Amino acid sequence: MSPSLLLIFIFLPLSAALRVERAFASETRTNNFAVDGAARRVYVAAVNALHQLNGTTLRAETHRRTGPVNDSRLCHAPQLPHAPCEHPTEPTDNHNQLLALDPAQRVLVACGSVHQGFCELLRADDVTRAAVDFPPPGARAVFPSMLNVAANDPRASTVGLVFRGPGGRSRLLVAATYTGSGTRFFPNNRSKEDLRFENTPEIAIRSLDAADAARLFTYDINPSEDNVLKIKQEDKPRNRLSFVRAFPRGGYAYLAMNNEAGGGRKESRPHSLLARICLDGPAPRRGSGPPAEGRKLTESYVQLGLQCGDAGNLYGRLVAAYPARQLLFGVFSRAGSGGPGSGSALCAFRFADVEEAIRRGRADCSTVPGSAEVQVLDSVIQGSGAVCVPKPNIVLQSDQLNCGAAHLQHPLALRRPLKATPIYEYPGLNSVAVDDVHNHTMVFLGTSSGKLRKISLWRNLTLANHWTLKVAAGESVHHIMTFDPNDRNYLYLMTSHHLLLVRVAVCSQYSSCSACLNSVDAYCGWCTLESRCSLKGECSRGNTPRAWIGIEEGAGQCPSMTLTPPEISVSADVKDMGILIDGSVPDLRGALVECDYGTGRSTRATVHLESGPAQIQTCPLLPRDQYPSIPQDHIIVPVAIRVDGVSVVSGSFVIYDCERTGEINQKTGCSSCLSTKWRCFWDQRTGQCVSSKEASQEALLEVRPPTHCGYPTIRQPTVAVETVLIFDTSCGSLTHVIFLSSSSSVWGCRGTVFNSLPPLSPVEVYRCDSGSSDCSECWGREHQGHLCAWCDSTCRPRGHCQQHTHCPAPEIYKIHPRNGPAEGGTLLTIEGRNMGRRPAEVQVSVSGSPCRVIEDQYTVSVRLVCVTGRAEPLENVVTVRVENSSSGHSSEIFTYLVSLLTSLHPGKGPRSGGTRVTITGQHLDSGSGIRVRVNDTQDCSIHRWACSVECIMPAVQPLPGGSVSVCVEIDGNSCENNSLSSSYSYEQDPNISHIQPRKSYLSGGRPITVSGQGFDLVQSVFMEVVGIGRECSVKTPFFILCHSPPSDQSREAVAQFYLNGVVYRGDGPASSELGLEDEEEEEEPYVQHFQMEYVEDPQFYTANRERLIKHHPGEPLTLIITKAPGSLDLEQEEYSVMIGSYPCDISFHNTQLFHCTINGTLSSSERELPVTVCVGNLRRVIARVQLGGRELAIIVSIVVCSVLLLLCTVALVVYCTKSRRAERYWQKTLLQMEEMESQIREEIRKGFAELQTDMTDLTKELNRSQGIPFLEYKQFVTRTFFPKVSQSVCYCTVYDNDTNGLHPVPETHPLLQDWQASNTTRPNIEEGITLFSTLLNNKHFLITFVHALEQQRDFAVRDRCNLASLLTIALHGKLEYYTSIMKELLVDLIDASASKNPKLMLRRTESVVEKMLTNWMSICMYSYLKETVGEPFFLLLCAIKQQINKGSIDAITGKARYTLNEEWLLRENIEAKPQNVSVSFQGCGMDSVSVRVMNTDTICQVKEKILETFYKNLPFSQLPHAEDVDLEWFPGDGSSRILHDLDNTSIMEDGRKKLNTVVHYQPNSMFSDGLSSGLSTAKDLDTEKYIHLVLPHDDLMETKRSQRQSHRKKVLPEIYLTRLLSTKGTLQKFLDDLFQAILSMPAERPPLAVKYFFDFLEEQADKRGISDPDTLHIWKTNSLPLRFWVNILKNPQFVFDIDKTDHMDACLSVIAQAFIDACSLSDLQLGKDSPTNKLLYAKEIPEYKKRVQCYYRQIQEMAPLSEQEMNAHLAEESRRYRNEFNTNLALTEIYKYAKRYRNQVASALEGNPAARRTQLHHKFEQVIALVEDNIYECCSEA
Secondary structure, rough: OOHHHHHHHOOOOOOOOOEEEEEEEEEOOOEEEEOOOOOOOEEEEEEEEEEEEOOOOEEEEEEEEEOOOOEEOOOOOOOOOOOOOOOOOHHHHHHEEEEEEEEEOEEEEEEEOOOOOOOEEEEEEEEEEEOOOOOOOOOOOOOOHHHHOOOOOOOOOOOEEEOHHHHHHHEEEEEEEEOOOOOOOOOOOOOOOHHHHHOOOEEEEEOOOOHHHHHHHOOOOOOHHHEOOOEEEHHHHOOOOEEEEEEEEEEEEEEEEEEOOOOOOOOOOOOEEEEEEEEOOOOOOOOOOOOOOOOOHHHHHHEEEEEEOOOOOOEOOOEEEEOOOOEEEEEEEOOOOOOOOOOEEEEEEEEHHHHHHHHHHHHHHHHHOOOOOEEEEEEEEOOOOOOOOOOOOOOHHHHHHHHHHOOOOOOOEEOOOHHHHOEEEEOOOEEEEEEEEEEEEEEEEEOOOOOOEEEEEEOOOOEEEEEEEEEOOOOOOOOOOOEOEEEEEEEEEEEEEEEEEOOOOOOOHHHHHHHHHHOOOOOOOEEHHHHHHHHEOOOOOOOOOEEEEEOOOOOOOOOOOEEEEEEEEEEOOOOOEEEEEEOOOOOOOOOOOOOOOOOOOEEEEEHHHHHHHOOEEEOOOOHHHHHHHHHOEEEEEEEEEEEOOOEEEEEEEEEEEEHHHHHOOOOOOHHHHHHHOOOOEEEEOEEEOOOOOOOOOOOOOOOOOOOOOOOOOOOOOEEEEEOOEEEOOOOOOOHHHHOOOOOOEEEEOOOOOOOOOOOOOOOOOOOOOOOOOOOHHHHHHHHHHEEEEEEEOOEHHHHHOOOOOOOOOOOEEEEEEOOOEEOOOOEEEEEEOOOOOOOHHHHEEEEEEEEEOHHOOOEEOOOOEEEEOOOOOOOEEEEEEEEEEEEEEEEEEEEOOEEEEEEEEOEEEEEOOOOOEEEEEEEOOOOEEEEEEEEEEEEEEEEEEEEOOOEEEEOOOOOOOOEEEEEEEOOOOOOOOHHHHHEEEEEOOEEEEEEOOOOOOOOOOEEEEEEEEHHHHHEEEEEEOOOEEEEEEEEOEEEEEOOOOOOEEEEEEEEEEEEEEOOOOOOOOOOHHHOOOOOOOOOOOOOOOOEEEEEEEOOOOOOOOOOOEEEEEOEEEEEEEEEEEOOOOOOOEEEEEEOOOOOOOOOOOOOOOEEEEEEEOOEEEEEEEEEEEEEEEEEEEEEEEEEHHHHHHHHHHHHHHHHHHHHHHHHHHHHHHHHHHHHHHHHHHHHHHHHHHHHHHHHHHHHHHHHHHHHHHHHHHHOOOOOEEOHHHHHHHHHHHHHHHHOOOOOOOOOOOOOOOOEEEEOOHHHHHHOOOOEEEEEEEEHHHHHHHHOOHHHHHHHHHHHHHHHEEOOHHHHHHHHHHHHHHHHHOHHHHHHHHHHHHHHHHHHHHHHHHHHHHOOOOOHHHHHHHHOOOOOOHHHHHHHHHHHHHHHHHHHHHHHHHOOOEEOOOEEOOOOOOHHHEEEOOOOOOOEEEEEOOOOOOOOOEEEEEEEOOOOOOOOOHHHHHOOOEEEEEEEEHHHHEEEEEEEOOOOOEEEEEOOOOOEEOOOOOOOOEHHHOOOOOOOOEEEOOOOOOOOHHHOEEEEEOOOOOOOOHHHHHHOOOOOOOOOOHHHHHHHHHHHHHHHHHHHHHHHHHHHHOOOOOHHHHHHHHHHHHHHHHHHHHOOOOHHHHHHHHHHHHHHHHHHHHOOOOHOHHHHOOOHHHHHHHHHHHHHHHHHHHOOOOOOOOOHHHHHHHOOHHHHHHHHHHHHHHHHHHOOOOOOHHHHHHHHHHHHOOOOOOOOOHHHHHHHHHHHHHHHHHHHHHHOOOHHOOHHHHHHHHHHHHHOOOOOOOOOOOO
């Protein structure tokens, strides 16, 4: 039997709405198929094969072998002449990429993946033969573009379309994914051929004229570049197109595709696109020129986005598309999803909306300036520009609006996508075909799981019905499906290995008209005259009006008939019957219409009304003798209306016989007669049932229903033995029946005679003494009708008791439960005796609260169940009170309790349910029943109920918040308060991504690693393989460990997981989640399985395969074990080896060989120990170790022990001798350690006290009232641009003694002075400088000039920075132009860095543009620095200075007690005390002030503190120096003394003269300052001769000092490192404020320059395909924080008029390093040996890093800044500081560089085409001629 016939049985229809008619199986995976409707053929392209099939039977006619072939992805196609392949080739599978039929030429285009996407033309009637030899033999002009047509990788997409071009010639539109260098499709090769395949365009129109083989597959237009759409190489990473389908429509070609490029920080989801291209038909356009020329592709190309769904439910990737009349249907999946369970949806778009959007977009591009609706595709090489340029003078014609023109901009892209709402959502959809059937839309959807879904849509595109057919289990349906061109009732679809012909509808399954039409299958309708459900084409008179009823008419038009009369008496004389036919029935004129009575007999009908929706007919009845006999009292006669022998509509009528009704029901004749459906009467005189009143009208009964027919009525339904039964009759007399015994009775009747005595109701006979054990039970039988009474302690009939006794009090034996909730509702069961005869007379109370008795659970006397009521929490007995009796009390106590829920664990779980929740609380076991409600809608299945409750959480549908309430209802009491409720959170279900490994050995037990996420929600895991389950363990939230179960044979297996007892379904959503109706029975819920494979157990053996290994005890044992080759890929951790009970140490040499070593001694009572290799459950003994040589081992052991004993004795003697010495030394050392410990404790106590008081002291002392001494803008610029020159400029200050204070000489800089030419210069020098300024304002000249200078080796880095600063000064008035020059130079720098290591860009300042960027940032950030950052920065500087001055400072070394820098830390415990002195300033008229100094301060330090106090509101440049004043001391005795650092009272210490301090003079009176000439400062003194607090070289002098027994006590210097923390803690708030100001975004004044420059960097990164976010972060950090802010932090004198001391510079270096670390991406790897300047802020660095990242993110989220806005900002900055600088001097300095490198600059200008066109080199020579040989004299050099 052929494969095609076999598949007919394989693909049995599982849905009656669809049916597989034929099938073809392919040995290899299928790729494409094409249908030839004219020849009724189908072509199937598969891997390495092309099949030609019969289109009706799908039988193979012939096939062509297409592979494998020897190929290399790095080689040209072998068909290309003179292109040998230098790379090795290998057999490669040929995947078909394009299969298209050209019916006009009867050729088939087949393109494969080998030979770079080579195509060939085959004959349509025989694919084994080529239609054209291509390339033609001897062809000279064969180019790669003619051969590289399709994508050369099977993972890449290719679509094509054959159409007729100008002149009727065939042309091929083909679109292929780019597979060249830089894509995932290109081989990992670094040869020069990498860029060769870039020439293949993404979209092209190629020649397909078989008659012109020389031009076959060429671009078929001149020039050819205009007939392709090719994306620029640098833009390809952002335009990775994946094509879905190409189809024609109305003179256009449409391309459906996805842009699957991940845009770095941009949107990374695929974008679904629809592109349109205008096609030239066979007739040329008017005025279009000769027919050989066609319309250019890019002129008409326009694309727009397609969006299926909204933001909350977006399906972002187009999977399949199908055009249907006015709509385009598309299947979309969620971006990034895949697999059978991935979400997908069907959406529809109107072509009218597409066309209108294209026309509107093209018009906007031509008329609307800056239109936001359309853009020009700048990424296309053949494009006309980057932006739309309005052309208001051009009036676009209709053809130009649709297809563009050469003078209009092209190609275009519409920015706004077309949006559609999903019509149908279902997982795994991947193909679509649509048919318009009788004005209804029928959609066919293929799935990735091998199903075909057919859905019917209403006119508003809502779902009407759906069906499913499993066509190939496990095989995905191809995204292209095609209807049979000759019969659209058949659909061709292809799966991964099959081609199927499916019948789209099987209408015969519907047997009735209503079932046919209610199915809402537009294909099916009711064929009226054939009385069957069929396709319209299969209905013989389907085109006749009302002969075929479709779903549009509805089931209400189904034919029906009404008969008159519906019932006929057998005695009536009726000749004809009227029939009314309703519904849709065709005109019956001329047709043979008959009434068929179902007995083989019929009568001719008469039609009275022959047209219209209803038709009336008359049919003669058959004679009475032709009807079948009446078996009972009636017969149903069927009637069918036949038209031309076919039954159209059917009905029935009844023929009845009333006499037979009375005869059949003799005992109930009256009631049966009057109960018939038809009209019968009861004759009371004769007792007969008659059908007519004519015979006897007076005695007839016709009451319906019958109320009384004269039957006797029984009074007593029950009687006791030997009692009387009484009943009434219609005549009123009584009849007594005496029951002699319980088993026999005698009837006695008198006074009435009955013709038919009906059966009386059953009578129950009972005995009172049976089953009545107590009084209540006896009396309680009354409700059964038993008349019993209790007397003489027994139960008797009431007639037998002379005196009735009352029942005793109730007795209660047992109550259950013993407690319940105070709210009541407990079902309390009470067992006892004498508890009443009926529920109504029993009253129960519990603790005074009534308990309602449940009647249906009441057992007379012995048991009752009642519902407790609400009561207070207490305990008491249960009381039962019976009416007419006393009460009974229980011996057991019932307690009312208040229950409380205290915890619910766990508090969260997966949405799929199964979590075992434990609810704990108080009194949860009270009451009679408990119920746990989840979200008040579902029950939590109770697993255990005791002191705590365990229940299994149910599955829940997705909730908005995910959190639900869990309520414990005890005895039905709802949670009125929160005492019995808690919350539970439903989290996302755990997800299993993969399992590893996927192979196991037969013995099982192999560790299986299950990876995924959300496993913290899993309590229990169960893995089931081959029908055997194994428990697994959850190790981490991302890792589960399982062990494979054993298997009896090698096989492919499926692993299925149960998480919390619920089967894991993966990402496949349930139908309810998709809003679908219930699926058919064959569609089981999706369950995700994981494939596993069982292979044979691994084999192990020793190296020489020996089975017995001899071993001597005491020797190390090493075994070499070899593993047989296998596919298990066992890990080293899976092996273990045991020798007997001893584990073996394993070392691996490779995957097949490992060593087993035991270093210890093997001992066992057995002579042989087995060597067992353990892998999982496998335990395999591969050899045995034989132990021998015990005697020798014993002897050797004795000798060794003797030697060891001797050695131990000697060692003991030596140890005792040395231990006495060590004891003495230890006592001495212990004393030293105690002394050191005391010192350390004292230092730590002091440091802690200082740390607690520092912040408070600093806050009190810091005076924020003084103004911030900002430098002017020009001074800020010169100090920043020229730091070296600014430091060399001498600033002088002159002080006057008048009342106005001090008058400083302003700071001067050469660039701030006016420029004047000297008298010796020629007059034309100014003209030359002016001309040179004009040249610098020319972009081509300036860029060429900079590049020429940077290429010179002797143009040092200092020269480059100087040139950049001079250019900034010269162009300061034109910052917009300066910015454009900087950007172009930066682009060149980025290009150079991108080819090497882009992360190193802007790290240093080694080029002109890098210094230009620094200057540009300084200019743009000055306002922000002054207004936002200036105040916190200045406060930090003041805080640092205050903190340093709080402690001792060595005047010579500069080391201080308080600092941030370890190198400047004073590592001595200097006893220093603060002291307030009263100071007055002579000659200033000021009052004396109190100045706080340290008693360890030198006289110079005291003078500096005094000057700072007196002139605290003046900038530093205006302060007098300490050397300029004298300090005079007034002791108080009338004398005075001038104090000096060194005088004749100075003392000597350690061979050095010690500087005088405050404590040296012991002042207790006031000081006075006066101007004088001082000596040099203390830090300039010779450190070998002078000392202040510590020696300059502390470590080197330590030994000498210890020898001299210095009075200072030396402790560990590292103990003073805690002072760094003290200083840091004091300054932390000021530092945080500064960093916050730098890294914040003020809304009122955001840093525009930062946003502008960061956007520029991101744009440059996108253009170069740099998507690494770390690279962008580094660029931004190098350009702003490290280039500007670090420079400012280290140099506050650039911003403020302050004195930056060396100590402050050291502290700022530590702060700057912390800022640098915060901006870095690398994690700090710190340890105990790390420098303290990094350890100090290690804890704060992570928080600072978050601030930096947040700052960058805020900058990125700012609204984009246009060029116009930035230029306006720059122009404002230029205007604000106009004429601040000497630009002529800057130009003169720049000219010096131009003169030095005159020849090099001139050569560069001549080599630049743009400069050569504008004669820039001649103008440059003119400048040289004007200025050359002139000497320019200036006062100073900048």
